[in-house]
Amino acid sequence: MTTHSTELTVGRPRRGSIGTIFESLTSLVERRRLVWYLTISEIRNKGTNSLLGNVWWFLDPALQLFVYFLLVSVIFQQAQPAILLFLGAAILPWKWFTAALASATTSVRGREQVMRQIAFPHLVLPASSVLASVANFIFALVPLGALYLLYPDRLTPWALAVLPVAVVQFLWTIPAVIALSAVAVFFRDISNFIPHGLRIWFYLSPALFPIETLRAIGDRHPWFGFFVDINPFTWIFSGYRDALYYGRAPEWGPLGILALASIPATLLSIYLFRRVSPLFVKVL
Amino acid sequence: MAQRKISRVQAAPPPILLTGLGVQYDLRLSKKRKLRDTVLRDGRHSQSGKFWALRDVDFRVEAGESVAVIGPNGAGKSTMLQVLAGILEPSVGKVEVRGKIATLLQLGAGFDPELNARENTLLVGEFLGIPHKEMVRRVPAILEFAGLGEFAEAEVRTYSTGMRARLGFSVATSVEPDVLLLDEVLSTGDAAFIEKSRGRIMELMKRARAIVFVTHDLDSAATFCTRAIELEGGRIVADGPAKRVIAAYKKKMAKRSATASRSGQGARRGN
Ligand SMILES: Nc1ncnc2c1ncn2[C@@H]1O[C@H](COP(=O)(O)OP(=O)(O)OP(=O)(O)O)[C@@H](O)[C@H]1O
Numbered sequence: 001m002t003t004h005s006t007e008l009t010v011g012r013p014r015r016g017s018i019g020t021i022f023e024s025l026t027s028l029v030e031r032r033r034l035v036w037y038l039t040i041s042e043i044r045n046k047g048t049n050s051l052l053g054n055v056w057w058f059l060d061p062a063l064q065l066f067v068y069f070l071l072v073s074v075i076f077q078q079a080q081p082a083i084l085l086f087l088g089a090a091i092l093p094w095k096w097f098t099a100a101l102a103s104a105t106t107s108v109r110g111r112e113q114v115m116r117q118i119a120f121p122h123l124v125l126p127a128s129s130v131l132a133s134v135a136n137f138i139f140a141l142v143p144l145g146a147l148y149l150l151y152p153d154r155l156t157p158w159a160l161a162v163l164p165v166a167v168v169q170f171l172w173t174i175p176a177v178i179a180l181s182a183v184a185v186f187f188r189d190i191s192n193f194i195p196h197g198l199r200i201w202f203y204l205s206p207a208l209f210p211i212e213t214l215r216a217i218g219d220r221h222p223w224f225g226f227f228v229d230i231n232p233f234t235w236i237f238s239g240y241r242d243a244l245y246y247g248r249a250p251e252w253g254p255l256g257i258l259a260l261a262s263i264p265a266t267l268l269s270i271y272l273f274r275r276v277s278p279l280f281v282k283v284l
Numbered sequence: 285m286a287q288r289k290i291s292r293v294q295a296a297p298p299p300i301l302l303t304g305l306g307v308q309y310d311l312r313l314s315k316k317r318k319l320r321d322t323v324l325r326d327g328r329h330s331q332s333g334k335f336w337a338l339r340d341v342d343f344r345v346e347a348g349e350s351v352a353v354i355g356p357n358g359a360g361k362s363t364m365l366q367v368l369a370g371i372l373e374p375s376v377g378k379v380e381v382r383g384k385i386a387t388l389l390q391l392g393a394g395f396d397p398e399l400n401a402r403e404n405t406l407l408v409g410e411f412l413g414i415p416h417k418e419m420v421r422r423v424p425a426i427l428e429f430a431g432l433g434e435f436a437e438a439e440v441r442t443y444s445t446g447m448r449a450r451l452g453f454s455v456a457t458s459v460e461p462d463v464l465l466l467d468e469v470l471s472t473g474d475a476a477f478i479e480k481s482r483g484r485i486m487e488l489m490k491r492a493r494a495i496v497f498v499t500h501d502l503d504s505a506a507t508f509c510t511r512a513i514e515l516e517g518g519r520i521v522a523d524g525p526a527k528r529v530i531a532a533y534k535k536k537m538a539k540r541s542a543t544a545s546r547s548g549q550g551a552r553r554g555n
Pocket residue numbers: 281282283284309310311314337355356357358359360361362363364
């Protein structure tokens with residue numbers, strides 16, 4: 001007959017904060033294949049529910065870019081050379097961020113069934129949402145690349161610097177998605193609130209206008225200047241724009257600080273997520 | 285040889301041990317999900333929203349026991365199984381379960397409707413934490429047992445409820461568990477599959493070290509199980525040999541329905 005295992009599988013004692021974080025990270029590594037399956041399924045499901053299917057991955061960012069192009073250049077008549085590239089460098093990465101937060105609100109909540117029936121580390125759910133959201137960025141590179149057909153002289157080797165800038169954005173997407181996925185379990189209203197909050201954030205970031213516009217306001221109101229400085233998207237949008245539009249090196253200093261600051265934010269979000277995750281099954 | 289084995293088993297801690305276990309639901313969190321309610325009502329209703337689904341449960345299952353858990357609806361049976369499975373964490377008290385666990389709660393959890401049977405088998409295997417290689421090895425046997433025929437290649441969204449349950453059952457019972465947790469699983473599927481799955485469960489029961497079986501089917505509980513506990517209002521009210529506890533429970537239920545039918549709407553108070 002088989003020998004039976006007597007290892008403790010349920011009821012391990014709770015650990016301190018460092019132990020909790022470590023345990024969560026280990027569980028992600030152990031369940032990396034599950035994270036990957038869920039990522040693929042999330043990406044696939046987005047493409048299957050409509051007539052044009054996967055074409056939307058390209059069409060969606062392209063249409064959004066077109067709408068903002070109409071708004072800025074036709075209605076507000078802002079005179080900016082190579083306006084489509086100027087806007088695209090900020091709007092397309094922003095689309096990635098909003099898509100990530102939108103999926104975060106359902107990433108835990110939408111898996112109610114399986115959470116009720118199988119014990120597994122819940123952190124795999126937001127982790128796969130973060131990874132799946134990257135598809136938004138990758139597909140948006142296609143319309144972005146196509147813009148260089150309109151403005152070939154804007155293309156420089158510095159365009160490759162989008163990758164490190166995207167990494168910084170990714171690093172901040174992680175804690176944002178983890179935290180939001182947990183909060184959304186307890187407050188369903190938050191998914192209604194998020195789009196509006198994001199819109200305000202978007203208009204307070206240098207997306208539709210150059211950073212100088214915000215700096216000018218900041219000079220008159222110091223508190224606003226402070227806000228501009230601590231807004232990660234000030235630096236992230238500027239970084240994309242330096243690389244893609246101006247063809248120059250992004251400001252590595254602030255981006256590096258942002259990257260480092262994302263580490264404690266991520267660890268904190270993981271810790272909080274783990275602490276509230278026992279409540280998920282009870283609340284959902 | 286045999287003697288050495290016995291002494292080892294006796295020295296080992298019991299497969300299942302619950303001490304002073306309590307599970308509390310907070311109805312304020314689960315019902316009023318609106319931000320406004322939580323903020324505005326916090327202070328006033330602080331105690332009223334709490335509700336103990338299980339309270340002061342001390343429960344120990346020795347190796348070789350199979351325990352039926354019986355009791356009226358809402359007694360806390362499923363809650364107890366979820367705690368044993370590690371799905372729910374106790375609010376107070378301690379839970380210890382040792383060895384590999386197989387849980388058969390509702391079937392078909394974790395399926396992705398866009399994937400086919402094979403892919404879903406692998407996906408659920410990952411949810412269960414079964415090593416990938418082992419799962420790949422088991423896939424053919426799982427699909428074979430589910431008996432889906434050519435539908436094995438079709439997406440799960442095209443399955444009927446029964447087919448989904450068959451696949452769920454095959455995946456969930458493909459592990460060789462030390463601890464087997466069952467919650468009224470034999471209700472779906474057609475007659476042939478119920479027969480087949482009964483056989484599979486008997487097989488697992490023979491091999492598992494400990495079994496906890498939640499059911500309303502008192503007769504099969506009496507035949508399958510060596511011991512029974514009765515839950516009522518979140519507490520264990522009876523514990524002992526299966527036949528005796530179940531007989532007493534039947535008598536109690538009969539009496540209760542007799543008084544209920546006599547006093548008209550008195551049935552409402554029976555919870
Ligand atoms: N998510 C939840 N939120 C609040 N209360 C819950 C939740 N889940 C269960 N309960 C309550 O806990 C109690 C025990 O529920 P449980 O599902 O364990 O009962 P049960 O004994 O399995 O009943 P049944 O025989 O109907 O399956 C019930 O009163 C139920 O209302």
